[in-house]
Amino acid sequence: MSVEGFPVAGRTVLVAGLGVSGVAAARVLLDAxxxxxxxxxxxxxxxxELTGRGAGWLGAREVLPEDVDLVVTSPGWRPDAPLLVDAAARGVEVVGEPELAWRLRVAGPHGTRAPWLAVTGTNGKTTTVTMLEAILTAAGHRAVAAGNVGRPLVEVVTARGADGLPAHDAIAVELSSFQLHWSSSLAPAAAVVLNVADDHTDWHGSFAAYRDAKARILERAPVAVADAGDPVAAALVAGHPRPVTVTLAEPAPGQLGVRAGALVDRAFAADPAGEPIMERADLPVPGSHNTVNALAAAALARAAGVPLEAVARGLAGFRGGAHRNVLVATVDGVHYVDDSKATNPHAAAASLAAYPRVVWVAGGLLKGADVDPLVAAVAPRLAGVVLLGRDRELIAASLARHAPSVPVVAVPSGDDDGMDGTGATGEATMAAVVAAAARLAAPGDTVLLAPAAASMDVFRDYGHRGRAFADAVAALAR
Structure with a gap:
């Protein structure tokens, strides 16, 4: 296989990290x-499995073996990992799985390759990319969402159908800052930076480095999209040759926005005054942040030439993902909502803004993020707070400063017990959390799991945390 001038056969490639993307990369490279x-x-x-197919297992390494031509690194490996530092010192290129996928894209009969429509941002990536997948499918494309959303890109771009042609003719690509850090030549047909907030500075080393990693998605994209309401993201596209922004307000030329309750396109429409896409009321997911996500998905689709009617059909049929502002149950007049995917303060802020009076379930691993601005902003909405996880005391201290009259319950968890490998500790912790939240809530309140933190101190991942919450609520209802 040799694509885009990138010969693979006969080259020695070291795959560093054998998570989902690393295993997929190894399989494709062996096939090639x-x-x-x-x-x-x-x-x-x-x-x-991989050694049975001819790969060589080196175990843990901090020094690059001789004669390696390329390193494909897991997004979990930080740039200061000794092996990656050694590779850089020796002049050996290090790429991530998305960069490898870009170079290995298979071509159709006329040499064309499926365009990438790419999404990044601190929050909203998965919702936006799956909205985009729904739109592209409604338009008749053989589309798929891939990348950080779950399915490795190397599998998607090398897949062929029964007819021998590429299996997909359009790809909705979610890219994290980790993946973008290790990408150098990606050229999506259009790209969006939804927002850039304090997150992952422990991995990147600084907020500026994190922001610059996000910005790499725009470097070779003919159309650059951002949320006009996010100053950092908007600044990233301001100097681009074809900037498009989305807004919750009346759209100006070059924007998609909201007019009289309808989503409107003034960036790609033939009519300079703009053309309506759909009524906001027909978008089946709540919250202003989801309106922004829908407008961003629409902008990417319109940049790819998707008709307005297909954009509307795709968005109207979208049902959202698990653990993203999902109403789990209503018990004794109290609404229990799972937004376990709110793994940083920026995401939690968007979630909390959707509900007028909240018993907030928060805590976990803050990853160095500052929760003070979030707590100060949401304090008037809080009927109570239940805290769990390793960094719960940091949130408790912020609540004492900015919401001293709000009742707070801290449930022992995180470093006090931690994951036991079976999930039993996490389930017990969440049962205690939900019981405490139920005591704080009154009819009409929302008990909202929007932790503002990562989950791996007590749970396997945010999905495990959300399922534990749903199970505890079900037990409460019984």
């Missing part, structure tokens, strides 16, 4: 005839 070496801190189950 590369000599594949594997390294990770532990021997994962996939090692036996």
């Amino acid at each position: 005839g590369a000599r594949v070496l594997l390294t990770d801190a532990a021997r994962r189950p996939a090692v036996d």
Whole structure:
């Protein structure tokens, strides 16, 4: 396989990190005839399969082996990992799985390759990229959402259908800042930076480095999209040759926005006054942040030539993802909502803004993020707070400063017990959390799981945390 001038057969490629993307990259590289070496801190189950196909297992390594031509790194590996530092010192290129996928895209009969429509941002990426997938499918494309959303891009871009043609003719691509850090030549047909807030500075080293990683998605995109309401994202597209912004207000020329309760396109429409897309009331997900996500997905689709009617049909049929502002149940007049995907303060702020009076379930791993601005902003909405997780005392201290009259319950968790590998500790912790929240809530309130923090101190991931919340609510209802 040789695509985009990138020969693979016969090259020695080291795959560093054998998570989902690393395993997928190793499989595709083996299929393409590369000599594949594997390294990770532990021997994962996939090692036996890959070595059975000819890969070499090196175990944990901090020094680059000789004769390696390319390193494909997991997004979880920080740039200061000794092996990656050694590769850079030796002049060996390090790429992520999305960059590898871009270079390995298979071509159709006329040499064309499926365009990428790319999404990044601190929050809203998965919602936006799955909205975009729904729109592209409604327009008749063989579309798929891939990347950070779950399915590895190397699998998607090398897949062929029964007819031998590429399996997909359009790809909605979600990219994290980690993935973008290791990408150098991606050229999506259009790209959006939804927002840029304080997150992952522990990985990138500074907010500026995190912002600049996000900005890489725009460098080679003919159309650059951002939320006009996010000053950092809007600044990133301001100097682009074809900037498009989305807004919750009346759209100006070059914008998609809201007019008299309808989503309106004034960036790609033939009529300079703009053309309506759909009524906001027909978008089946709540919250102003989801209106922004829908406008961003529409902008990418319109940049790719999707008709307004297909945009409206795709958005109207969208049902949202798990653990993203999902109403779990109403018990004794109290609404229980799972937004476990709100893993940082920016996401939690958007979630909390959707409900007038909230018992907030928060806490976990803050990853160095400052919660003070969030707590100060949402304090008037809070009927109570239940805290869990390793960094719960940091949130408690912020609440004492900015919402001293709000009742707060701290549930022992995180470092006090932690994950036991079975999930039993997490389930017990969440049962105690939901019981405490029920005591604080009155009819009409919303008990909102929007933790503003990562989950891996007590739970396997945010999905496990959300399922534990739903199970605890179900038990409460019984």
